[in-house]
Amino acid sequence: xxxxxxxxxxxxxxxxxxxxxxxxxxxxxxxxxxxxxxxxxxxxxxxxxxxxxxxxxxxxxxxxxxxxxxxxxxxxxxxxxxxxxxxxxxxxxxxxxxxxxxxxxxxxxxxxxxxxxxxxxxxxxxxxxxxxxxxxxxxxxxxxxxxxxxxxxxxxxxxxxxxxxxxxxxxxxxxxxxxxxxxxxxxxxxxxxxxxxxxxxxxxxxxxxxxxxxxxxxxxxxxxxxxxxxxxxxxxxxxxxxxxxxxxxxxxxxxxxxxxxxxxxxxxxxxxxxxxxxxxxxxxxxxxxxxxxxxxxxxxxxxxxxxxxxxxxxxxxxxxxxxxxxxxxxxxxxxxxxxxxxxxxxxxxxxxxxxxxxxxxxxxxxxxxxxxxxxxxxxxxxxxxxxxxxxxxxxxxxxxxxxxxxxxxxxxxxxxxxxxxxxxxxxxxxxxxxxxxxxxxxxxxxxxxxxxxxxxxxxxxxxxxxxxxxxxxxxxxxxxxxxxxxxxxxxxxxxxxxxxxxxxxxxxxxxxxxxxxxxxxxxxxxxxxxxxxxxxxxxxxxxxxxx
Amino acid sequence: xxxxxxxxxxxxxxxxxxxxxxxxxxxxxxxxxxxxxxxxxxxxxxxxxxxxxxxxxxxxxxxxxxxxxxxxxxxxxxxxxxxxxxxxxxxxxxxxxxxxxxxxxxxxxxxxxxxxxxxxxxxxxxxxxxxxxxxxxxxxxxxxxxxxxxxxxxxxxxxxxxxxxxxxxxxxxxxxxxxxxxxxxxxxxxxxxxxxxxxxxxxxxxxxxxxxxxxxxxxxxxxxxxxxxxxxxxxxxxxxxxxxxxxxxxxxxxxxxxxxxxxxxxxxxxxxxxxxxxxxxxxxxxxxxxxxxxxxxxxxxxxxxxxxxxxxxxxxxxxxxxxxxxxxxxxxxxxxxxxxxxxxxxxxxxxxxxxxxxxxxxxxxxxxxxxxxxxxxxxxxxxxxxxxxxxxxxxxxxxxx
Numbered sequence: 029x030x031x032x033x034x035x036x037x038x039x040x041x042x043x044x045x046x047x048x049x050x051x052x053x054x055x056x057x058x059x060x061x062x063x064x065x066x067x068x069x070x071x072x073x074x075x076x077x078x079x080x081x082x083x084x085x086x087x088x089x090x091x092x093x094x095x096x097x098x099x100x101x102x103x104x105x106x107x108x109x110x111x112x113x114x115x116x117x118x119x120x121x122x123x124x125x126x127x128x129x130x131x132x133x134x135x136x137x138x139x140x141x142x143x144x145x146x147x148x149x150x151x152x153x154x155x156x157x158x159x160x161x162x163x164x165x166x167x168x169x170x171x172x173x174x175x176x177x178x179x180x181x182x183x184x185x186x187x188x189x190x191x192x193x194x195x196x197x198x199x200x201x202x203x204x205x206x207x208x209x210x211x212x213x214x215x216x217x218x219x220x221x222x223x224x225x226x227x228x229x230x231x232x233x234x235x236x237x238x239x240x241x242x243x244x245x246x247x248x249x250x251x252x253x254x255x256x257x258x259x260x261x262x263x264x265x266x267x268x269x270x271x272x273x274x275x276x277x278x279x280x281x282x283x284x285x286x287x288x289x290x291x292x293x294x295x296x297x298x299x300x301x302x303x304x305x306x307x308x309x310x311x312x313x314x315x316x317x318x319x320x321x322x323x324x325x326x327x328x329x330x331x332x333x334x335x336x337x338x339x340x341x342x343x344x345x346x347x348x349x350x351x352x353x354x355x356x357x358x359x360x361x362x363x364x365x366x367x368x369x370x371x372x373x374x375x376x377x378x379x380x381x382x383x384x385x386x387x388x389x390x391x392x393x394x395x396x397x398x399x400x401x402x403x404x405x406x407x408x409x410x411x412x413x414x415x416x417x418x419x420x421x422x423x424x425x426x427x428x429x430x431x432x433x434x435x436x437x438x439x440x441x442x443x444x445x446x447x448x449x450x451x452x453x454x455x456x457x458x459x460x461x462x463x464x465x466x467x468x469x470x471x472x473x474x475x476x477x478x479x480x481x482x483x484x485x486x487x488x489x490x491x492x493x494x495x496x497x498x499x500x501x502x503x504x505x506x507x508x509x510x511x512x513x514x515x516x517x518x519x520x521x522x523x524x525x526x527x528x529x530x531x532x533x534x535x536x537x538x539x540x541x542x543x544x545x546x547x548x549x550x551x552x553x554x555x556x557x558x559x560x561x562x563x564x565x566x567x568x569x570x571x572x573x574x575x
Numbered sequence: 576x577x578x579x580x581x582x583x584x585x586x587x588x589x590x591x592x593x594x595x596x597x598x599x600x601x602x603x604x605x606x607x608x609x610x611x612x613x614x615x616x617x618x619x620x621x622x623x624x625x626x627x628x629x630x631x632x633x634x635x636x637x638x639x640x641x642x643x644x645x646x647x648x649x650x651x652x653x654x655x656x657x658x659x660x661x662x663x664x665x666x667x668x669x670x671x672x673x674x675x676x677x678x679x680x681x682x683x684x685x686x687x688x689x690x691x692x693x694x695x696x697x698x699x700x701x702x703x704x705x706x707x708x709x710x711x712x713x714x715x716x717x718x719x720x721x722x723x724x725x726x727x728x729x730x731x732x733x734x735x736x737x738x739x740x741x742x743x744x745x746x747x748x749x750x751x752x753x754x755x756x757x758x759x760x761x762x763x764x765x766x767x768x769x770x771x772x773x774x775x776x777x778x779x780x781x782x783x784x785x786x787x788x789x790x791x792x793x794x795x796x797x798x799x800x801x802x803x804x805x806x807x808x809x810x811x812x813x814x815x816x817x818x819x820x821x822x823x824x825x826x827x828x829x830x831x832x833x834x835x836x837x838x839x840x841x842x843x844x845x846x847x848x849x850x851x852x853x854x855x856x857x858x859x860x861x862x863x864x865x866x867x868x869x870x871x872x873x874x875x876x877x878x879x880x881x882x883x884x885x886x887x888x889x890x891x892x893x894x895x896x897x898x899x900x901x902x903x904x905x906x907x908x909x910x911x912x913x914x915x916x917x918x919x920x921x922x923x924x925x926x927x928x929x930x931x932x933x934x935x936x937x938x939x940x941x942x943x944x945x946x947x948x949x950x951x952x953x954x955x956x957x958x959x960x961x962x963x964x965x966x967x968x969x970x971x972x973x974x975x976x
Contacts, residue, residue: 098686100678100698122680132681132702136672139700187835284818321650341947341969365696409803409812411745424803427954516954517947532643534973536664539646539671 043236069155069166071141074162077157080108086167090120090134094161107162134163167301186198230450311553313546320539331545341518344526345553351502351522354437358501359494363440366448367486371478373449385453392446400510403439407511436520440507444500448493455489456482456489476483491567523552577956584946593923597870602655603644605958606638609830615659618886622879629872646863649673649864657877660698661709667936668862675704675863680874685882689899693858694775696931704882707899710888710924711825712856712955714840715762716832721820725841726788732844736800748800751823752812753792753953756945758823759853761843764930767850769794777934777974780945781967789952789959791846796953814838826922829895836891839914840921842928847905856929858899880920896921937974 076087083179089108095101104120120127137144137158144156152169241331282289309325314330316323334344369388391399406413409424425435459482467477508514514521514529521529529546576701579776607615616633623631624811624873636644639834642664668674686694693707717725721739726732727947736748752758771777795801805813811831814822823843845851861877863870878888887903890896896918898904932938942968948966951957957965
């Protein structure tokens with residue numbers, strides 16, 4: 029049964045992978061063909077600009093006459109139009125949609141000083157080039173020579189991958205992966221030559237000869253190799269998973285607790301949509317460069333730029349150190365202040381305790397951004413209440429990295445200690461009173477009782493709370509962003525505010541450097557992953573020690 | 576069971592209902608609040624009511640989020656048909672093809688009705704990308720209950736500021752966010768500084784004017800009449816609560832102070848040896864998304880918002896906007912009290928003396944380094960010349976040059 033399920037999954041996987049591969053290969057070959065066509069069209073358009081009308085079809089030339097007052101209100105008219113010569117001499121008007129679109133393309137070509145290339149819905153390509161007050165446009169509508177899809181090749185490759193999957197299913201994932209890799213390499217060449225209708229050698233020769241890069245066309249090969257790499261990584265992971273006992277365990281567990289899985293499926297779906305997809309997209313984004321809605325694959329370049337140079341005032345390593353110190357100090361202070369208040373409230377239980385408890389939870393209940401804004405006003409150099417109390421009027425907290433860091437720290441301690449206090453209070457009530465009575469009989473003092481009874485018994489509750497608290501603090505965006513705003517000069521920024529600055533402050537000229545922001549987030553994730561792994565080990569050993 | 580049958584009957588009836596005439600929906604995004612929003616809503620409602628085939632959906636988006644939302648939404652084919660924003664981001668948006676060029680849709684006569692420099696501010700390259708609505712320039716607000724006549728020279732300003740400073744009581748004679756480059760630009764232009772050399776799109780702040788403006792900022796700081804880098808909110812509240820009698824601010828501040836405190840608006844006096852300058856100004860316009868599916872209809876609303884004299888007068892009266900349509904000024908000014916008339920005229924004078932902030936995409940790389948240059952000069956004792964040179968280095972690094 030298990031073997032059959034495994035084979036079915038392997039088959040589906042192989043089929044899907046081949047389909048994706050075929051699709052990718054088709055797009056890259058088609059892209060190369062289009063580049064050749066576009067390059068020819070650009071050359072034709074430049075030729076038309078130089079020598080005027082020719083026997084070429086679908087060439088339009090527009091000439092502009094300068095406006096005296098507003099340079100952008102130039103009068104534009106058709107000088108030559110080989111496709112529709114009746115329009116020669118006609119002025120382009122805003123009422124005519126075709127004219128309007130043509131004028132806009134010409135403005136773009138003149139502004140960018142690059143050919144404007146557009147792919148139309150019917151598959152044709154339009155190129156607009158400009159030279160001074162004159163622009164010309166060429167429309168290429170020849171269909172591209174694509175050989176029909178070959179089912180024979182498709183199934184042959186599917187079978188090859190299926191065999192790879194069977195190797196994997198037989199718990200030889202390394203052989204499976206090698207077969208998969210070889211299959212991918214061979215199939216790229218085979219599918220490529222099929223689509224071209226040429227042999228692989230002829231195809232590459234043809235592309236070399238005509239494949240001058242058209243300046244305005246984004247090369248599809250970048251995203252193709254990105255897709256291929258992603259498919260391969262996903263394929264290899266899937267194969268290894270299929271081959272391992274984890275797969276069997278998962279199958280067993282699903283079969284055993286079918287009802288439970290049905291019950292949690294809405295939550296799993298929610299998690300997949302809200303956490304899983306953004307997570308995967310975020311990681312993928314780190315390998316792309318974003319320019320106003322266009323994404324191009326740049327490999328590890330975003331990471332290289334973030335790790336080696338810095339467009340911001342400080343390097344990422346400085347920010348990482350600040351983040352670690354920030355997290356460490358916060359957690360220590362949250363824990364000590366929270367535990368201190370919890371001990372006080374626990375020891376002096378009276379009618380007032382409840383009121384104090386509510387008061388102490390208030391910082392937690394108020395939205396964090398409001399608290400941050402209030403603290404920021406309180407830290408104001410001249411009219412802030414803190415300087416007034418301390419007699420430090422005129423001393424700016426934000427002009428020095430240390431004091432600005434302290435202002436952030438104080439705000440976040442205020443925000444974070446109630447959580448630790450609530451956790452500690454809960455844990456304190458579960459410690460049996462007999463232990464303290466026994467300690468009293470043995471003559472233990474307060475400190476000894478605290479270190480020998482209270483702390484060890486609080487540990488199981490405190491460890492997960494500390495781990496959670498430190499992850500929250502590591503990514504505590506609102507305090508840094510609202511209190512110190514990274515001042516002075518980015519000195520108090522932490523990694524998460526740095527990611528925000530990449531996305532929404534630096535690189536605005538390109539519509540947001542989302543790739544670098546994503547790369548920064550991946551670094552945060554990796555740091556937290558290592559931290560999580562380390563703390564999981566610590567908490568496991570602590571649990572074992574308690575048992 | 577009965578309910579089920581009724582529900583089924585009702586459900587089967589729905590398709591039988593006569594289909595409503597198809598309406599074209601125009602989505603307009605803005606970040607107007609208070610009076611500006613009320614004025615816009617009433618203009619949009621009137622336009623909506625008089626057009627049966629159009630329906631306008633005006634949505635408020637907080638100012639801090641608007642630019643990011645537009646940048647993210649429009650390239651993916653989402654977002655509004657029209658939006659209202661300042662001119663300073665159009666360079667990047669035009670390069671990214673987010674904005675619809677409209678120069679072929681407008682006439683010279685139409686543009687002549689507006690303040691010329693605002694029309695030019697909305698152009699980038701060889702295209703016009705928006706129609707102007709209002710301008711915003713910095714000016715000096717003075718409280719008339721504390722100061723009888725606004726200062727005309729920097730000596731007068733310093734004298735008055737010193738007389739009204741009492742640090743122990745938290746009172747300061749003069750307030751402006753000295754560490755914020757935007758508020759520093761009156762000094763920058765006063766000292767003939769420049770950010771972009773003529774005919775260049777690459778910033779060069781390492782020039783004598785910039786260094787001189789940094790030196791002047793330090794000189795003003797050393798007078799001990801300024802509070803230490805107040806946020807705009809703190810600065811505004813200081814003026815309203817009477818802790819300062821003089822503040823540099825823009826027309827957006829009118830809504831906060833009008834009717835609450837007695838005040839006057841005047842041009843920022845020339846600082847020391849410099850010339851009179853109001854620094855950066857911004858021109859607010861209405862822009863069309865390239866992804867709009869109803870461009871003709873959207874342009875109709877666009878022209879109504881910008882060119883209709885009645886609408887512009889409403890924006891001026893109700894929204895307290897300093898509008899760009901000349902006719903609106905002719906229409907509204909005679910109806911205003913002497914004090915209000917003086918306020919509007921002062922802002923117009925301030926605008927005439929200002930420079931619309933550059934809209935080149937590279938300008939984005941200037942703000943951070945120039946704020947750092949101000950910080951280093953004012954608080955770290957850096958020499959103004961070195962601070963300007965350092966800012967230039969950082970700008971070039973950010974631009975990868």
